[in-house]
Amino acid sequence: MGNAVSIKDIARKFKCAPSTISRALNDHPMINIDTRKTIQEYANKVGYQKNTISLSLLNKCSNTLGVIIPSISHFHETAIIEGLEAILQPAGYLLNICVTNECHALEKEYLNRLVANRVDAICISLSQETFDHSLNEHIDLAISRSLPIIFMD
Structure with missing residues (x-):
């Protein structure tokens, strides 16, 4: 994956606290506008990207919806996925689509992997x-963790 540039790396470059860099990158008014611009330009230049995993742990929201379907060859499932994407993508959500090929074990x-990856909800067609x-023991486990599950038919 390579060595991603972190907030700490940028903080070392500017000889300031990582919290200052974070504030600058998030346009916090407490940081001077010229300083913000300089930090943001440098971050863009070195290819800095927010760590969405860290943000999801902090915010307790992954902005990801898991979709489990038996097949993608049916128009019904394809239409559902396209509809979900049309609504969720503009809201900043990512779809994680899993195709089971009608296999219970898969x-x-x-389902277990989506729960472990902390998706915000799951749409499933059994x-x-x-x-x-x-x-349905795997469904019961997800429900017991208060994970919203939407069943599709």
């Missing part, structure tokens, strides 16, 4: 195998 794995055999 559905369970994806696999035929899950539906036919009432295999």
Whole structure:
């Protein structure tokens, strides 16, 4: 992945606290406008990007919606994904799409991974195998963690 430039790296360059750099990058009025501009220009020049993982831990919000579907070859699922994207992308959300190919084990794995990745909610269309055999313990686990789940049919 390479060595990403961090706020601490920029702070060392400007010989100031990381909190000052953070404020400058977030246009905080406490930081002089010329200083903000200088720091922001330098950050752009060196390719600084916000650490969204850190922000999600801080804000307790990942701005990510997990979508678990059995197939992408059906118009129904494709239309749902396009509709979700049209609404969520302008609001700053990212879709994490998982395709199970109608496999319960894969559905369970994806659900557990999405929960572990701290998505804000999950939209799921159960696999035929899950539906036919009432295999829903993985759903119960996600619900017990107060994770919003939207079921699609």
